[in-house]
Amino acid sequence: MPRLSPYLHLPALAASASLALSPVFAAEMTSVGKGEGQVDIVAWAGYIERGDTDKAFDWVTEFETKTGCKVNVKTAGTSDEMVALMNEGGFDLVTASGDASLRLIAGKKVAPINTKLIPSWGTVDPRLQDAPWHTVNGVHYGTPYQWGSNVLMYNTEAFKGEAPKSWNVVFEEQTLPDGKSNKGRIQAFDGPIYIADAALYLMTHKPELGIKDPYELTEAQYKAALDLLRQQRKIVQRYWHDAMIQIDDFTNEGVVASSSWPFQVNLLKSQNKPIASTIPSEGATGWADTTMMHADAAHPNCAYMWMEHSLSPKVQGDLAAWFGSVPAVPAACKGNELLGAEGCTTNGMEEFERIHFWRTPVAKCATQAEGCVPYYRWVSDYIAVLGGR
Amino acid sequence: MSLATLDLPAPREGLLRRLSDVLVRRARLLTLLLLLPPLLWLGLVYLGSLFVFLGQSVFSIDEFSGTIVREPTTATLLELFRPANLDILLRTIGIAGGVTLLCAIIAFPIAYYAARYAGPKVKAAFYLAVMMPLWSSYLVKVYGWKLLLAKEGAIGWFAGKLGLGGALEAWLALPLVGGPSLSVSYTGMVLTFTYLWLPFMILPVQAALERVPPHLIEAAGDLGAAPGLVFRTVILPLAMPGVVAGSIFTFSLTLGDYIVPQIIGTSALVLGQAVYTLQGTAGNIPLAAAFSLVPILVMAVFLTLAKRTGAFDAL
Numbered sequence: 001m002p003r004l005s006p007y008l009h010l011p012a013l014a015a016s017a018s019l020a021l022s023p024v025f026a027a028e029m030t031s032v033g034k035g036e037g038q039v040d041i042v043a044w045a046g047y048i049e050r051g052d053t054d055k056a057f058d059w060v061t062e063f064e065t066k067t068g069c070k071v072n073v074k075t076a077g078t079s080d081e082m083v084a085l086m087n088e089g090g091f092d093l094v095t096a097s098g099d100a101s102l103r104l105i106a107g108k109k110v111a112p113i114n115t116k117l118i119p120s121w122g123t124v125d126p127r128l129q130d131a132p133w134h135t136v137n138g139v140h141y142g143t144p145y146q147w148g149s150n151v152l153m154y155n156t157e158a159f160k161g162e163a164p165k166s167w168n169v170v171f172e173e174q175t176l177p178d179g180k181s182n183k184g185r186i187q188a189f190d191g192p193i194y195i196a197d198a199a200l201y202l203m204t205h206k207p208e209l210g211i212k213d214p215y216e217l218t219e220a221q222y223k224a225a226l227d228l229l230r231q232q233r234k235i236v237q238r239y240w241h242d243a244m245i246q247i248d249d250f251t252n253e254g255v256v257a258s259s260s261w262p263f264q265v266n267l268l269k270s271q272n273k274p275i276a277s278t279i280p281s282e283g284a285t286g287w288a289d290t291t292m293m294h295a296d297a298a299h300p301n302c303a304y305m306w307m308e309h310s311l312s313p314k315v316q317g318d319l320a321a322w323f324g325s326v327p328a329v330p331a332a333c334k335g336n337e338l339l340g341a342e343g344c345t346t347n348g349m350e351e352f353e354r355i356h357f358w359r360t361p362v363a364k365c366a367t368q369a370e371g372c373v374p375y376y377r378w379v380s381d382y383i384a385v386l387g388g389r
Numbered sequence: 390m391s392l393a394t395l396d397l398p399a400p401r402e403g404l405l406r407r408l409s410d411v412l413v414r415r416a417r418l419l420t421l422l423l424l425l426p427p428l429l430w431l432g433l434v435y436l437g438s439l440f441v442f443l444g445q446s447v448f449s450i451d452e453f454s455g456t457i458v459r460e461p462t463t464a465t466l467l468e469l470f471r472p473a474n475l476d477i478l479l480r481t482i483g484i485a486g487g488v489t490l491l492c493a494i495i496a497f498p499i500a501y502y503a504a505r506y507a508g509p510k511v512k513a514a515f516y517l518a519v520m521m522p523l524w525s526s527y528l529v530k531v532y533g534w535k536l537l538l539a540k541e542g543a544i545g546w547f548a549g550k551l552g553l554g555g556a557l558e559a560w561l562a563l564p565l566v567g568g569p570s571l572s573v574s575y576t577g578m579v580l581t582f583t584y585l586w587l588p589f590m591i592l593p594v595q596a597a598l599e600r601v602p603p604h605l606i607e608a609a610g611d612l613g614a615a616p617g618l619v620f621r622t623v624i625l626p627l628a629m630p631g632v633v634a635g636s637i638f639t640f641s642l643t644l645g646d647y648i649v650p651q652i653i654g655t656s657a658l659v660l661g662q663a664v665y666t667l668q669g670t671a672g673n674i675p676l677a678a679a680f681s682l683v684p685i686l687v688m689a690v691f692l693t694l695a696k697r698t699g700a701f702d703a704l
Contacts, residue, residue, distance in 0.1 A: 184569030190656060237569045239656035245535070252539035253570055376450060376673050379666060384473030387480070387657040 028114040032304045038070040039302035042085050042094040044289070045075040046323060047145070056338060057322045059315040067309075069302035086110070092297040093306060095145050095289050098133040099360045105134075105141050110292040112139045117304055120311035123329050127352050133359075134290040142292035143307045144328035146319060149286035149348035149355045150189075150197070151277040153260035153268075155250065158185070163278040167201045169257050171228060173235050176256065183235040187246065187258035190239035192375070192382035193358060196285050197259060198225040198232075200356060204282045214285065214356050216365035222373040229385045239386055250275060262347040263324030277346070283354035320347060443685075446678035457674060465675040469683065474663075478683055481660040484575065485643035488582040489590075492639045493632050495583065496590040500631075503591075504598035519588045531581060531652050538577040538653065540570035568655060578654035582643050589642065590635035597631020598624070633700035640691060644684045660684060 041048060048071065051058030060071045074091065076082045079100040086094050086109045096104055104110045115121040121129075121143070128144040135141070154164055160177040169176065170186045188194055199214035202224055211221050237255055240246040243264050249255045250268060260277065268275040291310055293303045309315060316327035317336030326347045327333060333344035348355070365372035412419045447461045468474060503515045522530065537543045548557040561567040561574065568574030601624055609619045647661025658666070660680060668677035695701070 236656070238573045241651050245652060248535065248539070252536065252541045253572065254540050379673065380473070380676070383477070383658050383663060383666065387473055387476045389473045389476065 028112050029117060029300060029304065030114065032117050033301045035067050035069045035302045035305060036299040037068060037302070038072060039093065039299050039306050040072045040074065040091045041306070042074050042076050042082055042091050044095055047095050047289075047319070048073045049319075049322060054322075057318055059309075059318055063306065063309045067302065067305045069299070069305060071306070083107075083109075086294060089294065089296060090298075091294055092299050092303040093294070094292050096142070096292050097287055097289050098358050101133045101142065101290050101292060102136075104292060105136055109295055110141050111295045111297065113142055113293060113307070115140055118143060118308050118311065120308055120329070123313075123331055124311060125328055125330050125352075128288070128328050131288065131290075133288060133357065134292065142290040143311060145289045145291045145310060146316070146323060146325040146328060147286060147288035147352075147355075147357070148262060148323070148325035149279060149351055150259050150284050151262060151265060151348065152280055152284075153250070153258055153265050153275060153277045155256040156274040156276050158256035163276065164257065164280060166280045167197070167259075167282050168205075170259060171198070171201055171232050178256075181235075182257065184237050185254060185256045186235060187238055187240045187249065187255055188229075188232060188236050189259050190241045190386065192378040193285070194259070195222075195225050195229065195378050195382060196356070196358075196361075198228045200285060201282055202228060212367035213365075215359045215361050216367045216372045217361070218368045218370055218372060222377075226381055226385060229382075230389075233385055233388055261324055266324055266346065279348065279351045279354060283356060284348075284351065285358060286348070286355040287358045317343075320344065442674075443678050443682055445674050446676075446682055448675045450673050450675055465679050466682075468676055469679055474680075477658055477660060477663050477680075480657060481644060482687060484579060484582070484659065485640045487575075487579045488586065488643045489636045489639045491579060491583045492587055492590040493594075493636065496587060496594050496635065497628075497632070500591050500595035500598055504595045504601075519591050522584070523588055527585070527648070530585060531649055534577070534581040534584065535572050535653055538570070538572035538580070540572070542572070544571060572653050573655060575655060578649060581649055581653050582639075582646070585649070586639040586642050589638035590632075593634040593638075594628060594631040597628045597634070601627045630699040630701075633695045633698045637692065637695055637700065641684070641688055644687065 046053075048060060049057045050060035050071070064070055074085065076085060079097055082094055082096055082100050083103055085091060086104055087107065094100075094104070094110070096110075101110075124144055128147070129135075130140075131144065134144070152164060152167060152170070154169070158176050158178045158180075162177065168174070169182060170188060173181065173183055176182050176185075189197070195217075196214040199211055199217055199221065202209055202221070203211045203214065206224065209221050209224055211217065217225060237253065238249060240249065240258065240260075243261060246255075246258065246260060247264050247267055250258075250264070251271075251273065262277065265275060265277040291307055293300065293307070297303050311329050313327075313329055313332040313334075313336070316329045316332035317339045319325065320327045320332065321336065321338035321340070321343055324347055326344060326349050330344075330349075333339070333349060336343065361372060361375045361378060363371055363374045412422075445457075446465055447463070449458050449460075449462045449464045451458050469478065499519075503512060507515055539545070545554075545557065548554050557571075560576070561570065566574060566576045568576075571577040571580075605623055605627075606619055609623050610616075614622070645661055647659065647665055650659045650662055660683060664677045664680045667673045667680065
């Protein structure tokens with residue numbers, strides 16, 4: 001079982017991370033020499049597979065035979081853990097999510113990447129090449145690995161085969177196309193970051209609030225999002241936490257709609273359940289991960305070789321199929337047996353522009369002059385919402 | 390006595406020899422040396438880290454930046470009394486109380502049968518049956534119960550077959566204990582906990598019941614007490630320490646659990662989950678520490694009361 005998604009752990013960040021970003025003038029590598037015999041990587045579970053779980057999913061063995069670099073993986077459970085491991089040192093690479101990556105750059109723990117040494121850099125999705133979570137002042141600090149989006153998963157029988165057009169089916173009590181109320185038949189995510197989903201909904205439906213970014217909320221906007229969630233509490237069957245439990249709930253508990261990950265959608269579809277997913281008109285939240293190299297990497301040559309390897313269409317496609325994510329290299333979408341022809345579309349390839357990639361809410365924010373509500377308050381208030389207050 | 394004996398060479402005074410002599414002469418020193426490693430472990434590693442953690446509860450988190458302010462304050466502890474947090478405490482204690490009560494009610498007849506009626510062979514089978522659930526993985530049991538309790542699960546199916554579907558619906562329509570289905574209600578959570586911790590209740594109760602002298606029961610009968618009266622005035626008071634001893638287990642285990650509530654129940658947080666969320670993802674260590682104080686205090690009160698009933702003699 002892979003760690004089902006890094007998203008589960010994205011909230012794992014002390015809200016204290018105020019990011020004072022300054023470029024690091026560490027020397028970039030100018031050439032890739034002979035491999036050092038090994039490379040040590042900190043990664044989300046399921047991100048670097050060598051066929052142990054399922055023989056079909058192996059993108060390590062080939063790399064090891066080709067380069068002679070033995071791959072050692074240390075899996076981390078949270079973004080905090082990743083940052084802590086990188087601070088400790090002794091690792092060459094990390095698959096950092098949007099929150100950890102900027103902290104690592106600010107802490108000067110990761111080195112700038114010379115993209116000229118990575119032949120496949122040009123094949124990376126142009127939308128990701130200069131993404132702000134790994135590019136600071138024009139300097140690249142890593143190679144995009146995978147990204148993904150939250151989706152609205154729904155039961156096609158309850159919705160009579162028509163995809164819901166708005167997130168309102170999970171936010172407001174209403175009669176669904178099958179003639180029954182949605183009360184007690186929908187789910188919401190149990191992490192505080194779900195407040196951003198509510199804010200995203202309000203961005204469209206209450207423009208007068210002036211929400212510019214769902215991760216940057218003023219007191220008034222934040223309060224409105226909480227009010228929406230409190231109202232949602234009354235119709236939620238369960239706040240889901242574990243992907244496998246959500247799958248079970250869609251199978252055995254009569255749940256028909258919820259914010260979810262492509263992973264669950266793919267798995268339920270593979271069991272021939274009447275399940276489909278959509279990204280409604282309001283857009284969706286999502287996550288993006290980057291392979292970053294430690295500033296003091298002991299095996300930089302192997303690290304560069306891995307970064308190059310990680311961008312190969314085969315690796316990207318296999319990983320996307322395994323993880324329910326979207327490849328950072330569009331070429332991976334074509335002709336991958338495990339991913340299938342529609343895999344990228346199912347996982348959200350076309351929806352990049354409508355996805356608000358996850359960030360840690362901090363007090364000092366860019367879009368709101370009066371300042372924003374920091375993440376630790378999101379946590380305590382979401383606990384209250386779950387408890388029915 | 391001859392001079393020859395004095396000429397015998399003195400035994401060699403090796404270091405080990407001298408050490409063993411000292412230890413033989415001073416038995417207390419030996420005890421101390423033997424106890425030192427476990428005491429150090431308990432004192433430094435366990436209690437030390439516990440107190441360091443709990444000590445964090447007098448710190449607070451800075452409202453603006455979210456960083457921890459290392460100045461003593463009672464603000465964090467007072468935060469426990471905010472309605473949302475108080476809810477978590479009362480909810481957890483309520484669930485633990487419910488589980489304990491249900492365990493006691495179910496365990497007593499089983500233990501009574503095993504203690505008073507079962508023959509040696511049946512008793513061996515009884516021990517096996519009680520301990521059996523403890524052999525399988527905790528998670529397997531919890532997921533199993535989730536399936537049983539599901540809306541389209543076994544319990545609902547049986548209720549429907551027996552014509553009790555209406556009763557189940559009526560129960561789920563009740564305000565506090567109900568919900569969309571058993572697996573997302575407090576009822577389901579309490580049932581699961583009861584199943585998990587039942588062995589810990591049965592065994593002490595059975596031990597206590599076995600110690601009730603049969604002649605007391607016979608004497609009560611001879612003196613004309615009806616079976617009900619014998620039970621109320623002789624058996625129950627004498628077995629009570631066993632029930633209380635079992636309650637210590639069921640109550641404290643429920644109080645600290647944070648796995649079951651993630652899988653079964655209303656999604657409203659219990660104590661363990663609150664601590665987990667606050668320290669792990671929110672970085673609000675002070676409040677997590679303050680929350681951790683609560684079960685310790687609750688258990689201290691519980692154990693003090695239990696000690697008065699003589700529960701510790703029944704363990």
